[in-house]
Amino acid sequence: MIKGKVWKFGDDVNTDVIYPGKYLSITADPVEMAKHSFETVHPNFIKEAKPGDIVVGGKFFGCGSSREQAVTCLKHFGIKAIIAESFARIYYRNAINLGLPILVCKGISSKVNQGDIVDIEFETGKIKNTTTGEELQATPLPAFIMEIINTGGLIPYLRQTAKK
Amino acid sequence: MTLAEKILARAGGKKIVAPGEIVTAKVDVAMSHENADVVLKAFREIGLKKVWASEKIVILFDHRIPAESERTAATHKRVREFVAEQGITHFYDMKLGICHQVLPEKGHSIPGQLLVGTDSHTTTHGAFGTFAAGIGGTEMAGVWATGEIWLRVPETIKIIVSGKFKKNVSAKDLILYIIGELGCDGADYKSVEFCGPTMDDMTIAGRMVLSNLSMEMGAKVAFCPVDKKTIEYVSSRNTNKSGTPTPLWRRIEIIKPDADASYEKVLEFDVSELEPQVACPHAVDNVKPVKEVKGLKIHQALLGSCTNGRLEDLASAAEILENKKVAESVRMLVIPASREIYLEAMKAGYLETFIKAGALILNPGCGPCLGGHQGLLAAGEVCISTTNRNFQARMGSPESFIYLASPATVAASAIKGEIAEAHE
Structure with missing residues (x-):
């Protein structure tokens, strides 16, 4: 179970907005990447968001560049999960591969507000907005994807498989 | 299939x-x-x-x-x-x-x-x-x-x-x-x-x-x-030069979808009646005919990228810029997509045309497209570009504006100092 405060964004949030291109030369320091999350367009995020928070997006979250820093920065900021109406495919895969829980939930935009507290049962996709009491159903992930995320991402997963 | x-x-x-x-x-x-x-x-x-x-x-x-x-x-x-x-x-x-x-x-x-x-x-x-x-x-x-x-x-x-x-x-x-x-x-x-x-x-x-x-x-x-x-x-x-297959050679054959593919x-x-189009800030799907935004003052014109930095793109812009000048208020950047194209454009005289028109030629590469270097924008500036993304802050300041268009539109706009249609 993941419980956290919602940071809400709109539709079509692109990876340039999540992680600006000028910081792409940072390739190896996730702590530094985290400091630039949403920096140019939503500067209050880094100031006010807290580790343990949850990011909620509208449709097509994470569109644009394949840069996985746009997932790494949020993961190392301490964001516990990302939920959106839909995702751009590369962003979705990057989150899985980096072990950051990610769920598609139709209707989430209209059912949660900035600052609401939500409970997420990742395995079943059940989401409860504890602020309003409303319940939502996200699409649960296939078993093999759950396994990658639960192992901590593709690298630990491959390390484990290599050992077997 | x-x-x-x-x-x-x-x-x-x-x-x-x-x-x-x-x-x-x-x-x-x-x-x-x-x-x-x-x-x-x-x-x-x-x-x-x-x-x-x-x-x-x-x-x-x-x-x-x-x-x-x-x-x-x-x-x-x-x-x-x-x-x-x-x-x-x-x-x-x-x-x-x-x-x-x-x-x-x-x-x-x-x-x-x-x-x-x-x-x-x-x-x-x-x-x-x-x-x-x-x-x-x-x-x-x-x-x-x-x-x-x-x-x-x-x-x-x-x-x-x-x-x-x-x-x-x-x-x-x-x-x-x-x-x-x-x-x-x-x-x-x-x-x-x-x-x-x-x-x-x-x-x-x-x-x-x-x-x-x-x-x-x-x-x-x-x-x-x-x-x-x-x-x-x-x-x-x-x-390779001697005509023998390189290590990458594999059987190259025509592949087509099946007639009953679903x-x-x-x-x-x-496309017969299609007019020049432009993607306006800050989304690539915010598309309008160029004539609806023409007259908007620009500060930078960018010709290049993986989208439009090929020889025919440079040719199309060079044809428009031949014996013309880039507006005083505009810096035009030209970035051939590859060394091969750079050389071909040189032989064809396109680079000379661009230089005489007042453009800067940069080395083949991504250039400022993704906001890393080589021509970023200050707050309030407008760039017309042949690149592929116009997201907010993509090419510099969050208060700058990127319009995406064809090489012909970019060349015509560079001359006028404002967004313009190539046939004007």
Whole structure:
């Protein structure tokens, strides 16, 4: 179970907005990447968001560049999960591969507000907005994807498989 | 089966696949640029000594060349060391240009093959009938380790294009128009197949524009027809000077979707009456005819990128700029997509035309497109650009504005100092 405060964004949030291109030369320091999350367009995020928070997006979250820093920065900021109406495919895969829980939930935009507290049962996709009491159903992930995320991402997963 | 289904069936070792199915596919080409640094770090964490196939990995630098910072210089250095250690056969350093132009030039983009690249615009290679999709760095580390990747078989949208373009209207205007119609997620997770009489007439360079920008409507892969033109191009790139096949040579053959292939949607576009289009800030699907925004003052005009830095793009702009001057208030940047194009443009006299007109010629590479260096924008500035993204803060200040258009529109606008139609 993941419980956290919602940071809400709109539709079509692109990876340039999540992680600006000028910081792409940072390739190896996730702590530094985290400091630039949403920096140019939503500067209050880094100031006010807290580790343990949850990011909620509208449709097509994470569109644009394949840069996985746009997932790494949020993961190392301490964001516990990302939920959106839909995702751009590369962003979705990057989150899985980096072990950051990610769920598609139709209707989430209209059912949660900035600052609401939500409970997420990742395995079943059940989401409860504890602020309003409303319940939502996200699409649960296939078993093999759950396994990658639960192992901590593709690298630990491959390390484990290599050992077997 | 559609093209995507056929290729994934082959790469996944299956007779037949259907949309929605997950296949574990064998990768033919694995491409990375500067972010090979992210990949190699993840690869080392897996704990393997050697990559799965050093001859199937292609690495080059294009995003920040020459190094704009000490940090990037260190990135380049680490990647070079990794390349030497692993004996990566196809490494082009920063010498040749942008990955999506260089890979076809060097014979890596082959019909029917599976190519993955750590760059979203990897869809470009679909212009050659390659199943080419973008992935992230960690996922690429998995490919380097195993040579395999899981992929969901995508539904396919068929786009039939007919009609003849008007003068100074090109593939860029068509794809911007389509993105405007379908929306930025109109093809999310989908395969796109372009076909129809206009496609048969279209040059390889034009087809690459369509496949490249299909990413901006979310496409996973975007195919152009594989025909005689494709085979001629690809074959000519797969022999060395003596005419013998390079190590990359494989059987190159025409691959077509089956006549009874099943499509999620079939869309038709007639380009006969199409006018020059522009994508307005801050979204690629915010598309309008150029005439609706003409007169808007610009500060920078950018000609280049993996979208529109090819010879015919430079030719189209040079024709308009011949014996003309870029407006005093505008800085125009010209970035050929590759060294080969740079040389050809030099021989054809285009570079001289640009220099005489007052433009700056920059080295082949991504230039300022992704906001790393070489021509960023200050608050309040407007850039008209042949690149592929106009997101807020993409090319500098969050208070700057990027308009995406064709090479002809960019050239005409540079002369007027404001957004202008090429035929004016």
